[in-house]
Amino acid sequence: MENTLFLVCRIGETWLGLPATKVEAVVTLGDVVAVPHAPDAVWGLVSIRSRLLTLIDSSIASGTHSDGTASYMVIVSVDGHGYGLTLDEVDDVVDLTSLQPVPGNLGFGWRLLADQMADQFGRIILIVEPSRIIEAAQSSKSLAA
Amino acid sequence: MDDLLREFVGESLDMMEAVASDLVAWEQNPSDRSGLDQIFRTIHTVKGSSSFFDLPRVTAIAHGAEELLDALRTRKCEPDHTLIASILAAFDRIRLLVNAIANDGAEPVGDDADVIALLLAGVRSFDHGAKQLSVPSDEDLLPLPEQATGAIADGIATREVPAEWRSVRVPLELLDEVMNGASDLVLARNEVAAALRAEGLDPVNIAPFERLSGLLGSLRGSVSKMRMVPLRQMFAPLPRLVRQLSAELNKQVRLVTDGGEVEIDREVIEALRDPIIHVLRNAIDHGIEPPADRASIGKAATATIRISGRQVGNRIFICIEDDGAGLAEQGLIKRAIAAGHLTAERAARLSSDAINELVFLPGLSTAEAVTGISGRGVGMDVVKANVEKLGGAIRINSSAGAGVSIVFDVPMTLTIISALAIDIAGCEYAVPRSAVEEVLLMSSDSVQRVKSGGAQMVRVRGRLLPLVVIEDLLGIEPAKPSETGDTNDTNDTNDRALVLCRLSGMVSIALEVPDIRDHAELVIKPLPPILLAAGLYNGFSLPDNGRPMLVLDVEGIARRANANCALEDALESQIADAIDDCQAADKWLCFQTIGSANISAVPMASIDRLVDLPASQIHRAGQRLVASIGETLIPIHDDGLIIPSGDSRIRMIILSDGARKMLLPVRNVLEITALKPEMLASVDDDMLIGLTMFDGDIVEMLDVYRLLGQAAGPISAGKLTPALPQRVIWIVEQNGSSWARSFLMPSLAAAGYAVQFTNSAAQVSDPDAIVIIPCDEAHQDVGDIGNVAMLELHRGNKVRTIAAYDRSSLIAALQDDADQNVVAAKPSPRKRKGA
Numbered sequence: 004m005e006n007t008l009f010l011v012c013r014i015g016e017t018w019l020g021l022p023a024t025k026v027e028a029v030v031t032l033g034d035v036v037a038v039p040h041a042p043d044a045v046w047g048l049v050s051i052r053s054r055l056l057t058l059i060d061s062s063i064a065s066g067t068h069s070d071g072t073a074s075y076m077v078i079v080s081v082d083g084h085g086y087g088l089t090l091d092e093v094d095d096v097v098d099l100t101s102l103q104p105v106p107g108n109l110g111f112g113w114r115l116l117a118d119q120m121a122d123q124f125g126r127i128i129l130i131v132e133p134s135r136i137i138e139a140a141q142s143s144k145s146l147a148a
Numbered sequence: 149m150d151d152l153l154r155e156f157v158g159e160s161l162d163m164m165e166a167v168a169s170d171l172v173a174w175e176q177n178p179s180d181r182s183g184l185d186q187i188f189r190t191i192h193t194v195k196g197s198s199s200f201f202d203l204p205r206v207t208a209i210a211h212g213a214e215e216l217l218d219a220l221r222t223r224k225c226e227p228d229h230t231l232i233a234s235i236l237a238a239f240d241r242i243r244l245l246v247n248a249i250a251n252d253g254a255e256p257v258g259d260d261a262d263v264i265a266l267l268l269a270g271v272r273s274f275d276h277g278a279k280q281l282s283v284p285s286d287e288d289l290l291p292l293p294e295q296a297t298g299a300i301a302d303g304i305a306t307r308e309v310p311a312e313w314r315s316v317r318v319p320l321e322l323l324d325e326v327m328n329g330a331s332d333l334v335l336a337r338n339e340v341a342a343a344l345r346a347e348g349l350d351p352v353n354i355a356p357f358e359r360l361s362g363l364l365g366s367l368r369g370s371v372s373k374m375r376m377v378p379l380r381q382m383f384a385p386l387p388r389l390v391r392q393l394s395a396e397l398n399k400q401v402r403l404v405t406d407g408g409e410v411e412i413d414r415e416v417i418e419a420l421r422d423p424i425i426h427v428l429r430n431a432i433d434h435g436i437e438p439p440a441d442r443a444s445i446g447k448a449a450t451a452t453i454r455i456s457g458r459q460v461g462n463r464i465f466i467c468i469e470d471d472g473a474g475l476a477e478q479g480l481i482k483r484a485i486a487a488g489h490l491t492a493e494r495a496a497r498l499s500s501d502a503i504n505e506l507v508f509l510p511g512l513s514t515a516e517a518v519t520g521i522s523g524r525g526v527g528m529d530v531v532k533a534n535v536e537k538l539g540g541a542i543r544i545n546s547s548a549g550a551g552v553s554i555v556f557d558v559p560m561t562l563t564i565i566s567a568l569a570i571d572i573a574g575c576e577y578a579v580p581r582s583a584v585e586e587v588l589l590m591s592s593d594s595v596q597r598v599k600s601g602g603a604q605m606v607r608v609r610g611r612l613l614p615l616v617v618i619e620d621l622l623g624i625e626p627a628k629p630s631e632t633g634d635t636n637d638t639n640d641t642n643d644r645a646l647v648l649c650r651l652s653g654m655v656s657i658a659l660e661v662p663d664i665r666d667h668a669e670l671v672i673k674p675l676p677p678i679l680l681a682a683g684l685y686n687g688f689s690l691p692d693n694g695r696p697m698l699v700l701d702v703e704g705i706a707r708r709a710n711a712n713c714a715l716e717d718a719l720e721s722q723i724a725d726a727i728d729d730c731q732a733a734d735k736w737l738c739f740q741t742i743g744s745a746n747i748s749a750v751p752m753a754s755i756d757r758l759v760d761l762p763a764s765q766i767h768r769a770g771q772r773l774v775a776s777i778g779e780t781l782i783p784i785h786d787d788g789l790i791i792p793s794g795d796s797r798i799r800m801i802i803l804s805d806g807a808r809k810m811l812l813p814v815r816n817v818l819e820i821t822a823l824k825p826e827m828l829a830s831v832d833d834d835m836l837i838g839l840t841m842f843d844g845d846i847v848e849m850l851d852v853y854r855l856l857g858q859a860a861g862p863i864s865a866g867k868l869t870p871a872l873p874q875r876v877i878w879i880v881e882q883n884g885s886s887w888a889r890s891f892l893m894p895s896l897a898a899a900g901y902a903v904q905f906t907n908s909a910a911q912v913s914d915p916d917a918i919v920i921i922p923c924d925e926a927h928q929d930v931g932d933i934g935n936v937a938m939l940e941l942h943r944g945n946k947v948r949t950i951a952a953y954d955r956s957s958l959i960a961a962l963q964d965d966a967d968q969n970v971v972a973a974k975p976s977p978r979k980r981k982g983a
Contacts, residue, residue, distance in 0.1 A: 038679060038698060040622065041681075055689075081676075084674075
């Protein structure tokens with residue numbers, strides 16, 4: 004059976020669950036070095052414990068464009084590269100078992116990220132694979148004119 | 149070869165041990181046949197490599213064992229003690245032989261008929277159908293393997309493998325882990341250094357810390373060495389590939405490898421494997437002619453492909469040469485036009501080098517039909533992109549009928565580069581040293597900013613380069629002088645630096661940067677795809693200060709700054725445009741030669757391109773100077789040229805008449821302009837066509853055809869493919885004038901005509917012949933040019949008058965005549981009326 008533990012966190016007004024096995028760490032945001040001409044959703048570069056990470060602005064990648072400034076990031080590895088995904092709030096690691104498909108009227112950005120969701124005591128949690136966020140970030144338009 | 153053999157020994161000993169235990173495992177558990185395939189593959193490998201090393205004894209045994217194993221494998225039979233024993237005996241014999249090879253460097257003399265007979269008897273037992281029936285009885289066979297093993301009749305003592313031949317085989321992932329660990333240690337050390345500094349301590353003064361740094365340095369060195377593998381690892385599978393491909397395509401190809409001992413980063417090898425296989429496939433499929441065709445043109449029926457590696461500094465050059473037909477230039481041009489990369493007019497004026505470069509354009513494949521071997525999917529554009537991703541370059545050289553050579557120029561290692569750290573508004577970026585040609589201050593006397601048509605350029609010692617201001621390119625607000633405090637009083641541009649960057653090919657750009665911090669050895673980490681997509685960076689790094697640093701991709705910067713300037717430097721593109729221009733015929737390039745204050749000019753039509761040649765590529769050979777460009781030697785017009793030392797570069801014009809090339813060193817390129825001679829050269833000064841005035845200076849108009857004739861020598865037969873079958877042209881010689889011989893004849897000869905001299909036009913018997921008669925009196929009717937000598941061009945009943953210096957009109961007229969002849973000659977051959 005698949006692992007049912009998820010890190011529940013918030014981007015804008017949306018709660019999402021990242022598979023706990025995919026999450027390496029959650030840290031507070033530090034210094035970010037900008038990367039000119041990278042896609043919009045790339046916030047910049049950060050170094051955490053002598054590791055270089057590409058910081059993805061999850062609110063842009065998900066099309067949320069929340070105005071709240073993210074203060075955390077979750078560290079994930081995709082295809083051997085380390086990424087930080089910004090988060091507005093981190094709740095807890097919870098066990099989510101009864102997953103159901105997302106409705107079709109999900110916002111466009113989220114539709115690219117989530118196929119399933121969970122209803123946790125009335126709070127809807129979208130189940131998101133970190134690699135999907137990075138894919139979405141990659142297709143976010145570049146700053147280049 | 150020693151290294152190769154050493155590897156073979158190490159590998160075979162390991163393998164023999166492993167397969168022996170696999171074999172025994174299968175015997176014990178016959179249902180698990182997975183090991184059997186592995187054993188078969190292993191023994192097949194041993195057979196292959198031993199035949200490569202010319203070790204006939206090992207090959208013969210391995211062959212026998214392979215046959216028996218194949219039978220066991222395909223007939224799905226149960227393990228049989230006798231058969232297993234004979235295979236094990238074979239393995240043991242191979243081990244003994246390999247041991248002997250390790251000690252003596254050669255295969256001992258001897259006979260393995262005993263072992264092989266056992267194996268073949270086993271195979272035969274299958275051929276007879278029911279194996280149980282025909283297997284020789286145990287009494288016959290059982291003792292034999294023991295005998296065979298023990299006999300070693302040829303006196304191969306079981307000796308220890310010499311220590312230096314011993315090696316440990318490590319999985320690649322583990323090696324990567326160690327490498328990453330070493331890199332991370334360096335980074336962690338940097339963090340400690342930063343933390344110490346934050347505490348107000350100078351790490352340099354702390355002895356244990358210094359010792360740690362030293363140890364880390366040497367650890368990193370050894371780990372980098374571990375990552376290095378000899379090129380032969382990449383070469384090893386190629387002979388087989390070539391054999392297979394050539395068999396499929398009915399071609400005969402011999403592969404020669406050279407330089408297999410050159411060591412190169414495993415990652416580079418991995419990235420090069422596919423491109424090199426692709427190039428090999430192309431060579432066999434498209435380049436090499438079928439054996440019959442080869443024989444008919446006097447080539448050896450078996451083609452040779454040579455793949456060689458050599459190391460120059462920390463660059464590796466891998467060259468793949470074939471002796472096939474060369475690139476199908478016309479096909480390439482057609483496809484490039486069809487793909488919209490090129491207009492027909494432009495194509496007509498491309499130099500042959502430029503035509504070869506077309507191969508690298510996307511969507512071009514020279515294959516007439518897509519075959520199963522090549523010409524599908526990936527093209528040379530992908531190959532080029534992959535090589536460039538490595539920080540390498542690829543060059544192609546083709547000569548019709550003689551073959552193609554492709555050179556991969558790649559860095560030896562990817563992980564540690566030496567770089568310039570530049571500071572842009574508080575962020576550090578790195579520029580790889582390998583791309584940096586020179587660093588200057590903007591305030592230097594030799595740097596001059598130029599603007600034209602909205603383009604920013606700099607002139608550096610007479611060289612015009614497109615200028616890219618890094619802040620503009622990256623869209624970063626330049627740091628305000630007031631923020632940096634004490635730089636207030638200095639002129640902003642004076643502090644700035646100019647980094648001249650070499651792009652692939654002979655092209656450079658100038659990168660204006662705010663400040664150069666220092667040189668750094670950086671551990672480069674690969675970028676995630678999301679950042680590669682920006683096209684401006686090719687890696688990142690975490691230096692001492694703990695601030696992530698992006699490595700700028702100079703090619704990418706040039707591309708973004710202006711797609712065209714990435715391909716040609718400003719002057720070159722101007723020249724290319726002028727060459728494109730239909731008016732190029734009367735455009736001349738004015739320049740100053742080295743060692744003379746005079747201004748000289750050569751016709752644009754004769755210019756192939758401009759190059760900046762490093763002095764190291766110039767050689768004095770006897771009385772003449774030659775330069776190596778790519779894989780060819782080109783003579784240099786030697787006008788007392790002093791070869792500078794070191795790695796300084798000399799700007800040269802490549803002059804070409806389509807068949808021959810030569811280099812003309814220039815000090816300074818001045819202008820492209822229309823020129824007409826105001827004064828024709830005297831007969832004695834045979835390197836000049838004439839003199840003219842330009843901007844108040846006297847300009848010497850050089851006779852390129854004489855120059856080429858002098859420097860490059862006569863056109864070698866076979867090199868020149870004249871546009872027409874060679875035609876005879878008669879020149880009527882005037883008394884006492886050698887002008888026709890010294891000027892006209894070389895021009896005509898260069899254009900592919902055979903020239904004959906005569907005293908009178910009446911002596912020419914062929915009614916269709918072309919006769920040129922220089923006129924004694926100057927004609928007046930040539931517009932504003934004034935008095936010039938004229939030529940009369942007679943052909944049949946037609947007479948044309950052409951200015952004597954006007955070579956291009958003359959050649960065009962000759963060409964015209966020939967073309968008309970094709971149409972007109974057939975219905976009614978004209979009669980010559982007189983001349």
